Amino acid sequence: MAAGDRLDGARARIDALDAEIQERIVERARVAQEVRDIKRAEGDLSDHYRPAREAQVLKAAAERNRALGSPLSDAAMSSIMREIMSACLALETPLSVSYLGPEGTYTQSAVYKHFGHQVSTRVAAAIDDIFRDVESGAASYGVVPVENSTEGVVTSTLDLLLSTPLSICGEVLLPVHHHLLSGFDAIERIDVVYAHPQSFAQCRRWLDNQLPNTPREPMPSNGAAARRVSETGRGAAIASAAAGVLYKLNALAANIEDDPNNTTRFLVIGRQQPEPTGADRTSLVCSAPQGGEPGALFSLLEPFAKAGVNLSKIESRPSRRAAWDYNFYLDLDGHQADPTVAQVIDDVRSRAAFFKILGSYPRATDHAG
Numbered sequence: 152m153a154a155g156d157r158l159d160g161a162r163a164r165i166d167a168l169d170a171e172i173q174e175r176i177v178e179r180a181r182v183a184q185e186v187r188d189i190k191r192a193e194g195d196l197s198d199h200y201r202p203a204r205e206a207q208v209l210k211a212a213a214e215r216n217r218a219l220g221s222p223l224s225d226a227a228m229s230s231i232m233r234e235i236m237s238a239c240l241a242l243e244t245p246l247s248v249s250y251l252g253p254e255g256t257y258t259q260s261a262v263y264k265h266f267g268h269q270v271s272t273r274v275a276a277a278i279d280d281i282f283r284d285v286e287s288g289a290a291s292y293g294v295v296p297v298e299n300s301t302e303g304v305v306t307s308t309l310d311l312l313l314s315t316p317l318s319i320c321g322e323v324l325l326p327v328h329h330h331l332l333s334g335f336d337a338i339e340r341i342d343v344v345y346a347h348p349q350s351f352a353q354c355r356r357w358l359d360n361q362l363p364n365t366p367r368e369p370m371p372s373n374g375a376a377a378r379r380v381s382e383t384g385r386g387a388a389i390a391s392a393a394a395g396v397l398y399k400l401n402a403l404a405a406n407i408e409d410d411p412n413n414t415t416r417f418l419v420i421g422r423q424q425p426e427p428t429g430a431d432r433t434s435l436v437c438s439a440p441q442g443g444e445p446g447a448l449f450s451l452l453e454p455f456a457k458a459g460v461n462l463s464k465i466e467s468r469p470s471r472r473a474a475w476d477y478n479f480y481l482d483l484d485g486h487q488a489d490p491t492v493a494q495v496i497d498d499v500r501s502r503a504a505f506f507k508i509l510g511s512y513p514r515a516t517d518h519a520g
Contacts, residue, residue, distance in 0.1 A: 437500075
């Protein structure tokens with residue numbers, strides 16, 4: 152068979168498969184509408200986003216992908232499934248998600264990675280505004296940065312989690328690749344660089360080598376930096392490739408972060424209490440009794456070791472209750488509803504001067520953010 156005939160045949164098979172895939176997606180959407188109608192008939196008027204359910208669907212999609220010997224990566228398959236779920240969920244309950252703006256920020260990318268592109272987004276000027284949006288009901292959920300693999304925690308997010316009535320109901324791991332964006336076409340014309348302070352820190356070595364004498368002006372977000380450059384026609388911004396497209400800027404240099412594995416972790420905040428999935432994380436905050444007794448911190452951590460519950464993170468922050476008194480933010484593997492975890496939590500609570508569970512939620516993976 153001639154190459155042209157083989158190509159025509161392959162394209163015909165693709166057309167037939169596309170039609171079959173579309174039929175199945177339409178069928179799925181109609182079932183989603185049926186789910187909506189059933190819940191409404193039962194008086195359930197809450198939103199239909201279920202973090203545990205979505206995590207299980209994405210996990211199953213990745214397992215099927217591997218079982219089928221797919222040439223697509225788990226990440227690619229999960230991304231496709233995420234968008235299908237996003238579109239179907241929008242038929243059940245339109246969701247609004249607040250994020251740190253303006254458009255083109257990494258937080259916006261995290262929103263789309265976790266919820267898909269069919270959600271309604273609400274731009275917030277600062278992280279505390281995201282919390283207020285969700286607390287007031289102006290948004291269903293919020294996405295906030297909490298830590299970066301290079302530069303550590305976002306302290307404002309930790310402090311706000313301490314006092315909010317909201318819970319953590321999900322997390323997103325987003326690889327962060329910084330680009331030097333400008334309206335100019337030559338790096339020699341750059342007289343100032345705009346970026347979020349964390350991005351300056353993540354690109355320190357590159358900037359010291361390539362633009363050692365160029366002033367660096369901090370901005371509330373990288374999206375704001377790109378917008379500043381676009382509006383003023385001056386300097387360059389450190390921001391994402393998506394921000395470059397959005398604000399019509401040239402990428403003078405790509406992937407300028409000092410660590411190629413640079414990743415930011417984001418938290419999804421809302422009023423949900425996700426059910427256990429078998430692959431969960433619990434975040435909590437506690438403090439040791441005041442007085443500086445030897446072994447006070449050890450007393451808080453000992454129950455985890457004895458029960459074999461893994462602590463994946465511990466971070467301290469001033470409590471503001473007294474000088475040199477600290478809150479300890481802990482991430483542990485497991486869900487607070489798990490019997491072993493529940494027992495450990497009760498033990499730690501009894502030993503702590505202050506204790507608060509911030510949330511139990513599905514752990515992010517490399518294929519399901």
